[in-house]
Amino acid sequence: MAGQSSAVASHTGTNPFLKFVAALSTVAGWCSAAMIVSAVLITCQMIFVRFVLNGSTIWQTEAVIYLAIGSTLIGLPYVQRLRGHVNVDLIPLTMGPRTRYFMALFTLSLSIIMVAIILWYGYEFWHFAYERNWKSDTVWGVRLWIPYAALPIGFALFLLQLIADLVALMLKIDKPFGLEDA
Secondary structure, X not given: OOOOOOOOOXXXXXXXXXXXXXXXXXXXXXXXXXXXXXXXXXXXXXXXXXXXXXXXXXXXXXXXXXXXXXXXXHOHHHHHHOOOOOOOOHHHHHOOHHHHHHHHHHHHHHXXXXXXXXXXXXXXXXXXXXXXXXXXXXXXXXXXXXXXXXXXXXXXXHHHHHHXXXXXXXXXXXXXXXXXXX
16 A cells, blocks of 8 residues: 655745745635535525425525535635645656656646636636526526636636646746655
8 A cells, every 4th residue: 555645735935926826726725615614504594494494495505506516616726736636646656756757747737738628618608608698597597607607717726726836846846746756
């Protein structure tokens, strides 16, 4: 069984760009946490209204769904900054420092390309909903561009954090995969 990874939160050094992106990712993490807390409070209110007051609910279920999805997307850069995404380090652990460095460059570059593509289509989808003034087919009738905004915002911040990780790697501020050289 593999040991514990030494990967920790991304390093910023004294680089102002990296510090700015780290601060932005942290704010996104706090916003994501606030969305989760809001969803929990709304769920509690919904349970109280339905089962204690025997009333009906109109907006609560939809709001909780949008908040849960939004918190996931807005939280992406914070989780990346903390190195919280799933990381299988079996292959990087077996590599030498130079090979590990080039593999980290490759995987970060590939991730940047993929997230940029998702950002493009996410923005296109959001803009389409905004232009057409789409509304949900519920009694609440939410303008869908509002919850859909989590797509371009979340992926733009995630892309920015990935670019910062690549810059930190290239400037030797951060280690490849957060692993120390043997």
